[in-house]
Amino acid sequence: MAALGHTFPFYAGPKPTFPMDTTLAVIITIFLTALVTFIIILPGIRGKMRLFWLLRVVTSLFIGAVILAVNFSSEWxxxxxxxxxxxxxxxxxxxxxxxxxxxxxxxxxxxxxxxxxxxxxxxxxxxxxxxxxxxxxxxxxxxxxxxxxxxxxxxxxxxxxxxxxxxxLHHQYRLAGHYTSATLWVAFLCWLLTNVMVSMAVLVYGGHMLLATGIFQLLALLFFSMATSLTPPCPLHLGTAILHTHHGPAFWITLATGLLCVLLGLAMAVAHRMRPHRLKAFFNQSADEDPVLEWSPEEGGLLSPRYRSMAESSRTQDIPLSRASSEACCEEEHSKEPDCAL
Incomplete structure (x- = not known):
């Protein structure tokens, strides 16, 4: 620096010019692309199910995008x-x-x-x-x-x-970030399982996984709050002022999304118990279809599925035979009668 004629230290590196974190930009772009794709195929859905389908897609993509984005956000x-x-x-x-x-x-x-x-x-x-x-x-x-x-x-x-x-502050926030990030990844996995369960028409389990998604998000907030409050605050003096920190947008949007998942999961569980036909109609499923699982209040309500036995599930069906086949069957029976008499 002395050879270049500079007396004081100077910043020689390139300055970031992108107004947003590139990781968050990639995540938002992926989910927006998925949303646009679903909107393009929206006209192919008939009737009022179009609105229900759009509402489900938007809500699901929003929850997944939030869980993934806040994990890489720097605004906790x-x-x-x-x-x-x-x-x-x-x-x-x-x-x-x-x-x-x-x-x-x-x-x-x-x-x-x-x-x-x-x-x-x-x-x-x-x-x-x-x-x-x-x-x-x-x-x-x-x-x-x-x-x-x-x-x-x-x-x-x-x-x-x-x-x-x-x-x-290093050990305090690093510990908080480690456990919070791990819990959010579990919440993201529960969100994926929720979509799988709903697509497989197992709505009650989909509601349970959505409830678990919200619970793990709230646990992540609990871990972050507890870890960041383990040590007394460190004053940050900058000139004539003191910088104070507080919970950022990532914290509050995670709280809102976690409560939303809990409410929706509970609503699906209650609807499956009280109004199963309306729940199936909302998810574009036929109300006449017999579910594989039957829920018995006597055996534990929502959390205790009762599986059908093979004797109950298998029903004998009479298959009509053609006229030629029935005549051949009758002739065969008459030919066997003398043998039976002997």
Whole structure:
């Protein structure tokens, strides 16, 4: 840097310009493509079942997209502050900027945007990410940021989440992210099984799996809240202000989706008990079809299926014979009668 005539550290790396996380963009694109595909084939469905079918598809795709998107989101715990702070190391020059902190299940994202953007003959607009997912080394990424000459406010916040920081934020949020992410993957698996059960016309089990999907989402929120409250909050001083964090959009949308899944799962279970014909009509199934499973309130209600026995399920059917076949059968019986008399 001295050979290039620069006195203070400078940021030489490329700055991210995409306004959104690429992983979330891919997930949203996939589910929107699936939704558009289903809408294209919607005119082929007749009558009022078209509305029911569209409602089921939109609800199912929304739940799956939310579960998958929040697992990669960096907005589980967020905070933002406007302050007057130092900009570079070994310099007394200060800038006015908005500083944002986003904590996800796999790392943190720190933004620094000047107000105005052009200050000190530079464009102050930074967006840095530091991850602690499996296979990633947070301390190594922090060291690379030091080598690049990332501005002081970004380095200050990133240092608070290092494993050696006395704040303990690294172990706190990494533990929360690990268990929350694992629980969300189980919820996503339950969502897949829900769609399989519904497509196989096993509606009561589909309702149970949808209920399990909501329960695992709520358990994920419980794990995140408990793990992040194990240690006292660490004050984040940035110039003349203090940055406070709170639950972000990913947390609240997971809560809303989890409650939705629980309510829908309970509604399907109750409808199967009280109004099974209407439930079948909503899922475009014939009400005249005999289910493979019969539910007996005496044997445990919704959770105890009673299987039919082979004698009950198999019914003898009289197959009419043609006239020629019946005559041949009669002749054969008459020819056997003398033998029987002997």
């Amino acid at each position: 715990s967020v905070g933002q502050v406007s302050t007057n702070t130092s900009y570079k190391a070994f310099s007394s020059e200060r800038i006015s900027a908005n500083i944002g902190l986003q904590v996800g299940l796999g790392g943190v994202n720190i933004t620094l945007r000047g107000t105005p953007v052009q200050q000190l003959n530079e464009t102050i607009n930074y967006n840095e990410g530091f991850t602690w997912r499996l296979g990633e080394n947070y301390a190594k990424e922090y060291s690379k940021a030091l080598e690049k000459g990332v501005p002081d406010p970004v380095l200050y916040l990133a240092e608070k989440f290092t494993p050696s920081s006395p704040c303990g």
